[in-house]
Amino acid sequence: MLIGPPGTGKSQTITNIIADQLGRGRTVLFVAEKAAALDVVQRRLERQGLGAAVLELHSNKADRKKVLGQLGRSWERATHAGEQGWIRVTEDLRISRDQLNAYVAALHRRGTQGFSVFEAIGQVMGADVPQPFALAFAGKDCHDEGSWHALRELAAELGQRHAIVADLLADPAAGKALALVDAGEWSFGWQDRILLCAADLRLALRARDRAREALGAALGCGAAEATGDGATVAFLDALPAARLDHPAVPEAALAQLAALRAALAPLAAAVAEARSARQALRARYCDQTIATMPLEALDLGWREAQSKIWPLGALAKTKQRKLLQTYAESGQADPETDLAALRRLAPQLAVIAQSPLAVLPEFAGEGSDPAALDAALARLEAHGALIARLEALTGSSAGLSAATRSALAEAGGGDLAPVLAALQNAQADASAASAAFVAAGGKVGADGAALDAALAGLDAQSGRFGDWMKWLATRARAEASGLAPLVRALEDGAAIPDTAGAFGRAYAAWWLRLAMDAEPELRGFAHWEHEALVVRFRALDQAMTEQSAAEVMRRLGNDLPARDSVPRKSELGVLRHQLGLQRPTAAIRNLIAEMPTSFPKLAPCVLMSPLSVAQYLPPGQALFDLVIFDEASQISTWDAIGAIARGRQAIIVGDPKQLPPTSFFARNDDSESELADVAEFERDMPSILDEIGAAGVPTHRLNWHYRSRDEALIAFSNHNYYDGGLVTFPRPMHRGRRCVCTASRGPICAVRAAPTPKRRARSSR
Secondary structure (H helix, E strand, C coil): CEECCCCCCHHHHHHHHHHHHHHCCCCEEEEECCHHHHHHHHHHHHHCCCHHHEEEECCCCCCHHHHHHHHHHHHHCCCCCCHHHHHHHHHHHHHHHHHHHHHHHHHHCECCCCCEHHHHHHHHHCCCCCCCCCCCCCCCCCCCHHHHHHHHHHHHHHHHHHHHHHHHHHCHHHHHHHCCECCCCCCHHHHHHHHHHHHHHHHHHHHHHHHHHHHHHHHCCCHHHHHCCCHHHHHHHHHHHHHCCCCCCCHHHHCCHHHHHHHHHHHHHHHHHHHHHHHHCCEECCHHHHHHCCHHHHHHHHHHHHHCCCCHHHHHHHHHHHHHHCCCCEECCCHHHHHHHHHHHHHHHHHHHCCHHHHCCCCCHHHCCHHHHHHHHHHHHHHHHHHHHHHHHHCCCCCCCHHHHHHHHCHHHHHHHHHHHHHHHHHHHHHHHHHHHHHCCECCCCCCHHHHHHHHHHHHHHHHHHHHHHHHHHHHHHHHCCCHHHHHHHHCCCCCCCHHHHHHHHHHHHHHHHHHHHCHHHHCCCHHHHHHHHHHHHHHHHHHHHHHHHHHHHHCCCCCCCHHHCCCCCHHHHHHHHHHCCCCCCCHHHHHHHCCCCHHHHCCEEEECHHHHHHHCCCCCCCEEEEEEECHHHCEHHHHHHHHCCEEEEEEEECCCCCCCECCHHHCCCCHHHHHCCCHHHHECCEHHHHHHHCCCCCEECCECCCCCCCHHHHHHHHHCCCCCCECCCCCCCCCEEEEEEECCCCCEEEEEEECHHHHHHHHC
């Protein structure tokens, strides 16, 4: 069923359907109660060159001569158009159309986040001001529609909460104080706890500063340097750990640190060599004895004994062995091994005894540990650096006092131990208070006076803790979701009144480049090439339009034999005989009945009324492929049944808002008493359109109204009968008026021309 209100192109649609069906080689029966409806369609078909395929039989008094003339022209119709030209044009048109459609499809294909390249271009180009930030994500398909909308809502929430705390961000003092508050969930208990921890931290920091001042005064540093944020504070904070619980530092060694460091390697080598030589000895010898032993003479005597013959050599060896035994403290001396080991050991013992490292407490002669000596030297060097740094910090040209040097060199800091311990304890208390503040929900950044001022101003901002923490929570979510550039732009003071819109534009600008790169049709787009393709498509479309009628007629080629080749007793022989008579004798119904197979070829499209269908089409006539009804709202059901039975498919066209068929005029001669006996439902009869609509047949509706040159002509009907469902178009050249339909009492409404703003302005002048 096709619903077509007035002026929506029903006749043109029916003409298009008939032409399409004829092009497919199908037969059509077009039925209308009014001859005017048939004439409109027939004229349109003739204007397109399809008139030879149409037979008009609307009137029940159709002229036989005229009908035979139409059948004769249809018998003689022929087309000289070839198939190749049509195939070439339509194939080229299909290729051009596919190329254009591929570009349009790529342009309007929605991404996973829910919008297309076309919509993204609109968002980017629609920005009135430069975008103050840019976004970037993992990939163009990293968000679906739900997550994209969640990001947009998050951006809107970020803008809303930034507007609430914008005054705090603009106030340096408030910003520094609230910077100590970390993200979390606000409550009265939480607020009391963090304020209490902030007060404790401030007291602990002040106690630590006083301990610093005391240590600085003991070392000769000024109070400003001891409580500032510079190198002096860092030095004082490191001093307790450097001297408390550490051994004394030999002051004499500080003057020769370079020589001591240089002597470490020779000492380590001497100790290793001495230990190796001592392990080779068979007897034990005292170090002092080794230093005085005539090792050269003993070695010479042993060599001489070895050179003598037996028994003189044996006697000499025994003598030398007994002589060497006199130097040993214990064990059995053996000149064979001991003399060589003693000659290696003696010079190493001399090196060890003369080492400058002997001034260090860690020095133990041959038993010295090079690693321990190295650690001792490192402590000496650190202490020397500490003294040098302290001298630089105090700025005294005379250097540190001897008492200060001595105290720092003593174990545990000497006289400075009390102030060092006080600072160490104060540092521990400050660290504990800082940890408690962080655990309560705070943040500790820079130390010193800035931290003290921020802690002091924290209580004044306690009334804004809730707003600030909501901002922090949204800010953290935004940064975790990839909106950090938007956060930075807001905090830098960028004017972004609509953060959701700004997010949409920034996201579209980022996504657009990736999406265009992913589509070959968009990546390779060139406007001049596209315009040339459009021009070619238009030319091919016009060529196909010009050839379509000829192609339909070619497909309708009736493949009937020539007139002079048909026998007299055949279907076409009867038609030829009637065509040759000056006054045809065969009735139209009988003629159609005589041509059961030839008639559909001669007249693939027949235009008839319901009455002429019953009058001219015999019962055994071949079924039409399609039956089309026009103005079906004025055809009663029983009048339409006969025509519907003549086809395999049917399209019912009409407007249910028009008047239904009525029996009033059929009974105008009856008396009033007879009319009174007629039931009410028989006076206005149901139409075939109503029956088809009630049966649930698929329905299509034409909504675009073309006929009225001024939309005011259809405004009344559109408003009252079609519920404003018709799409109307304003005049291309209007005179400053627009159509307004206003309801009034009763079934009538007024249509008036309302002045446009320009006309209203002229009226006011």
